[in-house]
């Protein structure tokens with residue numbers, strides 16, 4: 328068992344996430360201050376243990392957001408001494424909270440692996456008053472009934488009769504209930520007499536589905552179990568009626584230059600985060616449309632910064648240019664490593680030039696910033712930290728040089744570091760890089776008065792190095808852990824930036840659909856993968872608006888393998904079992920399709936039947952397209968809106984000769 332004391336973080340969590348939102352019950356607050364949430368999480372997630380969010384555990388399930396646990400426990404009004412039933416033990420965390428207050432807790436979990444793990448963890452933390460059973464909780468636990476209170480941690484279509492009947496008179500049952508799988512109302516039922524129950528709606532919530540005899544049926548064919556089941560073996564074909572429904576309920580447009588974005592801006596409303604995706608990293612239309620939307624958000628809705636799926640130091644070079652910083656720029660070219668075309672292209676340059684121009688008339692503290700959220704720049708970041716420290720604190724620069732020296736042998740191929748560090752051939756550099764980060768944090772008060780922005784830059788580079796070191800170490804274990812770490816890093820960077828820019832700040836994020844669409848609605852969740860879209864959705868709820876892009880055919884800039892040269896490739900027309908094919912069949916060549924604010928219930932229900940979606944990355948392999956580029960998703964849960972271009976063209980990357988002509992200050996090439 329880990330012994331690290333995180334009580335400080337727990338106190339902060341209780342203060343800011345729970346008490347601040349109105350939970351007052353002393354017993355609940357004390358319990359939340361006591362139970363170590365990190366113990367119930369997979370190790371890769373433990374650093375997020377006190378974040379304001381649900382998190383993935385094993386078997387595609389989640390541990391609830393701390394606040395929701397506190398809210399539900401408060402809602403059953405425990406005073407101490409009760410017998411409580413929980414349905415959906417999951418990690419066992421909520422059961423531990425209940426066990427702090429009640430006399431005896433019974434908890435049922437339908438997934439055996441989870442039930443076993445939860446039981447083991449509760450035992451090792453000495454919760455002797457909890458009993459865990461593997462089974463279908465919609466039927467309750469009749470042998471121990473009646474109960475003073477019942478908590479259901481998964482959403483059902485109705486309140487199971489078995490559970491109601493197992494309540495004592497005066498007992499309370501709290502359960503999420505909703506007619507679709509993905510959103511519910513939290514209902515509190517009080518048993519007033521033998522046959523009478525009182526029901527109240529107490530909150531809007533989103534839980535994983537309650538699956539069982541008196542819950543959702545996994546095999547149900549209605550498409551409503553979108554969030555719960557995998558795609559049926561028989562793949563849905565394109566139905567003409569459905570394409571017709573799309574045609575009737577989308578907002579078609581003819582040219583990017585003349586598209587009316589006002590309806591979209593209204594749907595975005597006062598969202599604080601707008602996530603804009605792309606279904607390839609090399610499609611001109613996606614870049615242009617994304618930039619147009621971003622310009623409108625900056626001009627009309629006061630967005631504060633743009634965060635991209637690019638590396639911090641490279642984007643910082645662009646930021647230096649667009650915000651007209653006074654200190655001299657670094658002498659190197661931004662985004663010069665593979666895949667260069669992703670950011671070094673005409674489309675991006677148009678936006679960067681626009682932003683520099685837009686910022687020119689503003690006070691320096693009002694200028695719109697441009698940041699990179701990604702973590703592939705291990706060595707560039709080290710270099711930037713050393714450059715900064717040499718300027719502000721040469722002595723510490725010496726220490727940093729020595730500490731980061733541990734990573735130097737891996738400069739050209741950081742992926743091999745992971746293997747070496749794990750097999751013990753080389754010791755891991757973890758301690759040194761963490762120490763460097765804490766040193767920088769400790770020097771905050773000494774460094775920031777000189778220049779807050781530059782300190783932020785160095786600090787962010789140090790955070791990046793810490794996470795990148797871990798990232799390369801974890802790559803060895805496989806893709807899931809490193810994917811989650813990478814998206815966790817992007818999300819943490821976004822949060823630091825929001826904090827840096829203050830309460831009123833608003834962010835536009837540019838990243839691939841696979842990062843910005845809610846992973847929970849896609850097959851990524853089957854593998855336990857999370858992404859920035861899901862983390863934002865969990866933290867910001869409806870104040871986060873996610874837009875996806877899609878295309879049927881055309882050309883795209885991509886490589887055939889990692890570090891390979893860029894090629895202009897033809898995009899194979901979309902497969903019959905894909906969402907893309909549905910959109911293609913609608914007959915409109917370009918449109919916006921509102922999903923969160925879709926008026927046609929029928930269309931939404933139809934779209935909720937899972938289909939395939941295409942994702943082209945920096946690599947495109949048409950030969951193995953189905954296996955390499957299609958994945959299963961439930962579109963209406965994935966995005967709030969989708970933008971469609973039936974036929975698309977590749978971005979225009981810079982030629983070296985063009986770089987010569989650009990002004991000296993231009994960040995892409997000196």
Ligand code: SAH
Pocket residue numbers: 388389390391414415416417418419420421422435436437438441462463464465480481535536537538539540542
């Ligand atoms: N209380 C949990 C959160 C659980 S998420 C925690 O603190 O970690 C909901 C859990 O309900 C999932 O693990 C899911 O597998 C489980 N579940 C869904 N339907 C169920 C059913 N009919 N009976 C028991 N458990 C169920």
